[in-house]
Amino acid sequence: MDVGLLLLRLVIGALLAGHALQKLAGAFGGGGLARTGAVFDSWGHRPGVPMAALAGTAELVGAVLLVLGLGTPLAVAIVVGTMLVAALALAPMGLWATQGGSEVPVLYGATAATLGFTGPGALSLDAVLGWSWFSGVGSGAAAVGLGLVTGVPVAVRAHRRRRVAMTP
Structure with a gap:
């Protein structure tokens, strides 16, 4: 199981880092x-x-x-919050990425939430540091909850601004 969690962290972390670098630096064909x-x-x-x-x-x-498996609940909260905002912004286009929908942020957010409940596994810096309490229902719920609590106000604010801008 630990190797599987490491693989999941590496793949989703690397893809998410690339996604971020598209925004920040125009890497990988980003804007x-x-x-x-x-x-x-x-x-x-x-x-x-x-x-x-x-x-x-x-x-x-x-x-x-x-990727590092460090401060996993904080990582989960950050990813869930940012992906919630992204998913809600893309929701008017539907679910599928081929139509510009919310598929990708939903997948990133759900994967991060899953890691919040499973924990990062033994092959992580959390484990090396003895932070074994960074897994389970309580830790996962707290991390996902923090992500939602921080993401919802940002999404609502943007939705209101978008709606006002579209009003004739």
């Missing part, structure tokens, strides 16, 4: 801060460039922590 900021503006996350920088930085920090 970089200028183009991503314009998209964030259109979603109601204003000012767009600083909000894109904040989202990308949070995603990158969450990704690195997941």
Whole structure:
């Protein structure tokens, strides 16, 4: 099981880091801060460039922590919160990524939430540091709850701004 958790952390963390670097640096065909900021503006996350920088930085920090298995509940909260905001912004396009929908952030967020409940496994810095209490229902629920509590207000604020901007 520990090898499986390590593999899951490495894959989801690496993909999420790449996702963040698309925003922050235009890597891997991403828009970089200028183009991503314009998209964030259109979603109601204003000012767009600083909000894109904040989202990308949070995603990158969450990704690195997941890969290392360090401070796993904090990593889970960061990823769940940022992916909730992203999923809600993309929800009007449906679920599937091929239509610009919320499939990818839902997958990242659900995977992070799962790691919140399982813990990072024995092959992690949390285990090396003796932070074994960073797993289980209580820790997972607290991490997911923190992610939701921090993500919902950001998403609601953007939704209101987007709705106001669309009102004739």
